Amino acid sequence: MRPEHPSDGARLVPPPGCPAHGQGASGIHRLYGPEAEKNPAALYERLREQHGPVAPVLLHGDLPAWLVLGHRENLDVMRTSSLYSRDSRRWNMFLEGRVAPDSPLGPTLAWQPLCVFADGAEHARLRGAVTDSLEKFDRRGVRRYVVRHTKQLVAEFAASGEADLIPQYAEQLPMLVMTQLLGMPEENGPRLVSACLDLMKGTETALASNDFLVDTLRDLVKRKKAAPGRDLASWLISHESGLTDDEVMEHLRLVLVASNETTVNLIANTLRMVLTDPRFRANLAGGHMTLADALEQVLWDAPPLSVVPGRWATGDTTLGGQEIKKGDMLLLGVAAGNVDKEVRPNLSAPVHGNRSHLAFSSGPHECPGQDVGRAIAAEAIDTLLTELPGLALRVPEEELSSSTSWVSQRVDTLPVTFQARRAPASESAAAQSQVRPPVAATATPDGSPVAGGQQPVRRSWWKSLLPWR
DSSP states (O other), X not given: OOOOOTTOHHHHSOOTTOOOTXXXXXXXXXXXXXXXXXXXXXXXXXXXXXXXXEEEEEETTTEEEEEEOXXXXXXXXXXXXXXXXXXXXXXXXXXXXXSOTTOTTHHHHSOOSSXXXXXXXXXXXXXXXXXXXXXXXXXXXXXXXXXXXXXXXXXXXXXXXXXXXXXXXXXXHHHHHHHHHHTOOGGGHHHHHHHHHHHHHTOTTHHHHHHHHHHHHHHHHHHHHHSOOSSHHHHHHHOTTOOOHHHHHHHHHHHHHHHHHHHHXXXXXXXXXXXXXXXXXXXXXXXXXXXXXXXXXXXXXSOSOSEEEEEEESSOEEETTEEEOTTOEEEEEHHHHHTOXXXXXOTTSOOTTOOOSSTTOOXXXXXXXXXXXXXXXXXXXXXXXXXXXXXXXXXXGGGOOEEEOSSOEXXXXXXXXXXXXXXXXXXXXXXXXXXXXXXXXXXXXXXSBOOTTOOOOOOOGGGGGGGGO
């Protein structure tokens, strides 16, 4: 017997005293709240067992949606924009006035003039501006920023011999890098870190955090129109697509929030693997897995975003045996799709070199900044472990806590010890003086032509993992 269709609002709005244990009045599971966030993976499998590859769920305010759990079904939705639009104005909950003005879903789902909410020719225009601008960054230049800021952050705790790598490193580094890639003042970094994390968690202050981001970026657009530079904001403003000021601001917001959240999570989840998984460490230390392989493994097992909202049905259709009605919202279950037994019958088997995971989506809305994100994460982990020899977890793995929201899950504490060192007073200043503005991909970070592809030889930090075996 099929479950009740979640679009039937009259049957889904729970009265006071509705059933607990993560379910609404209709018995449909909530995708938010303590029960759902305690063990999302278990919830996904329970939904898969009960409903198959597409399951009805409830979002904040007990608003109905479909969670896509199957790998193949996720690809179908990602790649078929004619059936599953990115225009959130199609959502029947918006049309029926069911979304409260202060809903934490607002900043994430409310339509905005940017490429992730567009289809067809308009999507191509907006997406082209973002893609072309991101491609102007030289990967060496991006890595140079990462190295600089990693050394600055490490210098703050290197002498103590211990640190918590999440709040003191992973949550700080990507925003410090991205503020400069966008052309923003470096001092904006700390507040933007807090605002982005708050926004993605959908807390009660998410709207205020969104307002702060918008105000900061509007100011940036004004300054770059008056004094352009070699940065993402300036390139978007001058792009042939002719973006309006609002479109530029919204796309800067998109890049900033999405890149920060996903890169923080990727760095955090990879560091956890390195510090807690003996087989993972052994494969890295023994040369059986490269750092690039390690990142892909994490993108399979612990993707930066567990759930990606959303798609909206352009008409009545059927997906995974469920009857989807026009205006229904579908959520892309990235984490659930990555462990679908149809594509991974043996979850313990390595997936080195396999990029068919769903972490960066697929189809016309595939993440345009995934290569920049990979470059930041790879250099962040490489440089950190080079800077901190003897790095080891300070507490038992079971004492680690995680931050979980309806769209993501990652470890939020990684207390470690390492070989303490006293950094020379001039080290941080020297690192800062070496960095230069990002330049086009035809030049090196210092502006000179690329010559012969020669790279300085670095001592591999993977050797330091061997004693842990």
